[in-house]
Amino acid sequence: MSGTLALAASIAAMERDQVRALLARRVAAAGSGTESNRALATLRSLHNPLDLAIELLRPESIASALRRLDRASIAVLLGRSGRFRGPGIAETEETLRLQGLIGLDSADGASVELPEVAEALGRLRAPDALASTEALRDDPGGSASADASVGAASPGTSAWFSPALTSTVRAAALLRALGQRPVRLSRKGAVTSVMLRELTLVTHDDVAATERLARVLQFADLAVPFTPYGGQALLVPSASGEEWLALPQPERWSVLAESVVGRASEQLRRAIELSGDDLTAAVERTLRFEFPLLAEPMLNEASDWSLLAEHLGLAVEGRLAPPALALLEGRAGAALAAAEQEFPAPAAGVYLQPDLSVVVPGPLAPDDERALAALAETEQLGVASTMRLSPASLARALRGDFTVGSIRAVLERLSLTGIPQPLDFLLGDLERSSAVARPEAPRAAAWLARNSRGLDLRQDDPMSEDLDREAVLGAAAERIYSAGHDASGSSELAHRIELAIRDRSPVRVTVAGPEERTFVLVPLSLASGRLRATDQAAGVERTLPVSAITEIEAA
DSSP states (O other): OOOHHHHHHHHHTSOHHHHHHHHHHHHHHTOSTHHHHHHHHHHTTOOSHHHHHHHHTSHHHHHHHHTTOOHHHHHHHHTTTTTOOOTTHHHHHHHHHHTTSSEEOTTTOOEEOOHHHHHHHHHHOOHHHHHHHHHHHHOTTOHHHHHHTOOOOOOOOTTTHHHHHHHHHHHHHHHHHHHHSOEEBOTTSOBOHHHHHHHHHHHTSOHHHHHHHHHHHHHTTSEEEEOGGGOOOEEEEOHHHHHHHTSOHHHHHHHHHHHHHTTSOHHHHHHHHHHTTBHHHIIIIIHHHHSTTOOHHHHHHHHHHHHHHHHTTSEETTEEOHHHHHHHTTOHHHHHHHHHHHSOOOOSOBEEOTTSEEEEOSOOOHHHHHHHHHHSEEEEOSSSEEEEOOHHHHHHHHHTTOOHHHHHHHHHHHBSSOOOHHHHHHHHHHHHHHTTOOOOOOOHHHHHHHTSTTSOGGGGOTTSOOTTHHHHHHHHHHHHHHHHTOSSOHHHHHHHHHHHHHHTOOEEEEEOSSSOEEEEEEEEEEETTEEEEEETTTTEEEEEEGGGEEEEEEO
16 A cells, blocks of 8 residues: 555645755755765655655665664664654654655544655664664664764864865965866766876875865865857866865855865764764764664765864864864854864964075965965975976966066065075076067966856866755745645645545545545545545445545545
C-alpha cells in the first residue's frame, strides 16, 4: 500500500516555513553543482502537497534522506510497530514527519508509517547500523554515543594562527595569480591537474594543498567560473575577490574560515557537538556511530573537511581551535577578534639585500603586499616570506602600471635597509632602456581578468549552483503551502483520485448531498468531472461527480 496520501496529508498540515525547510533539506541532500541544479529544477514542477509527496517517495530521495538520520531517528523508524518506545519519541517522530519520513492520518491526525520508507530502511540497514539502534533501545540515554566520542589526548591549539595566516597569505597570492592568468576548469568545476601543478609555483606548496586553497576561494565566492564566448570554463577573481584583497589579514582569514565552516554538514556538526573539540574523534568514530547509514562519500566529505580545517588553522593536529568552535556556534565576531589578537601586526617594512633578495619579516599591509608582489618573484611564502627582485620581474612591472620612478619610490618606502648599490644600478639601467622601449600589450588573459571584475561571472557557468536558489525554494514552498490550505481543495482532490487510480488503491470518499455519505471505493477512471469507481463492499460500480466529493483519504 502506498504512503503517498499519508505523506501528502502531513505536508498539507505543515506551516509555510516548515514546507520550505523540508524542500531546502531535500535540495541540500542532493549535493552541489549539477545534482543541486536538478533538484531545484524539479521544485519548479511541484504545485501541491501531493506532487511533493510523490517526489519525496522516490527510492533515491528516501535513501538520501535516510542516510542522514542519526541512530535515535533510525531507532524510532524501526520501532514504529511498538518494538521501541521511550522518552523523547514524540519529539523525534515530529522531526521525522517534518523531514517527510513519517505521514499523517488525515482522519485522526496520528502519525503513520510510510511503507516506502520502511522498505527503503530495510534495504539500507547494515548489521552495524542494527547493532547501533539495538544499543539505543537498551540505553535510551545514549551512553554509547558518549563513549564513542572520547578522543585521545592531543597537544594544544594555541599555534592555530600560524597555519591560518600562512594559508591566508598563500590564498591571496593564488587569487592575484588568477587575476593575471585565469586557469582552466574541468567539467566538474575543479582546477585541472595540469593547472594545479603550475599553481604550486605560486603558492609554494604541494598540489593537494593548492587544490584545497583553490576550492576555498570558490567556497567564499572570491574566485568564480567564467566561460568566455562559449569556450572552456576558467577560474577568475570575482568582484568580491578584489575587495577581499584590500582587507587586513585577520579579516581575510575570517572570510575564508566562515566559508569552510559553512560547508560542514549537519551530521558533522552533530558529531563535533558530541565530541567537543576532538575533530579526529568526531570524524573517525562519532560520525560513523551516530549516523550508521551515512554513505561512504559523505564520510569522505567529512574527512576532507577536517583537512581543510587543519589547512586554515581551524584545527591543530586533530583538535578544533577556539575560533573554529566559535564559528560553529555562529559567533563569527569572536573568531575575527581572536584572529585580530593573535595575528602579528603588519610588518613595518622589508629588508633589501645586495643580492637583490627581499626578506619580508611578517605580513604586509594590503597595498604594500600588492605592490611588492608586482615587483618581485616569491621564493618562499608564509608568515615570513622571501622574495627576489630581478631584471625580469622589474621589466614585468614596467609593462604593467609602474614606471622606474614609481618602482624606486615603492622600494625606498618599504625598505628598512635603504636601496643597495646593485639595485640602484639595476634601476638606473632600466630607466635608460625604458626610455626607448615600446610598451608591450597586456596578455589576453590578464586583460580578461581585469575587464571581468565588475561582472557576475557565474552566470555563464553551467556547473555552478543556481543563483536564484532562495527564490526557487520560496516560490515552491508558497505554491505547495497555498494548495494545501486551499479552501476548495478541488485540485488536491483530483490529484488524490489520480493517484488512487494509478496505484489501484482503495480510498474512503465522502460525498455531500441531502445526506452526507461515505464510500470505500477503488477508483477506475476520472473523466469529464466524474469519478468511476468500484464499490467492492456493495458489489457495484459507482459514478460520482467530483464537485460533490468533499473529502478523500486512504482506506
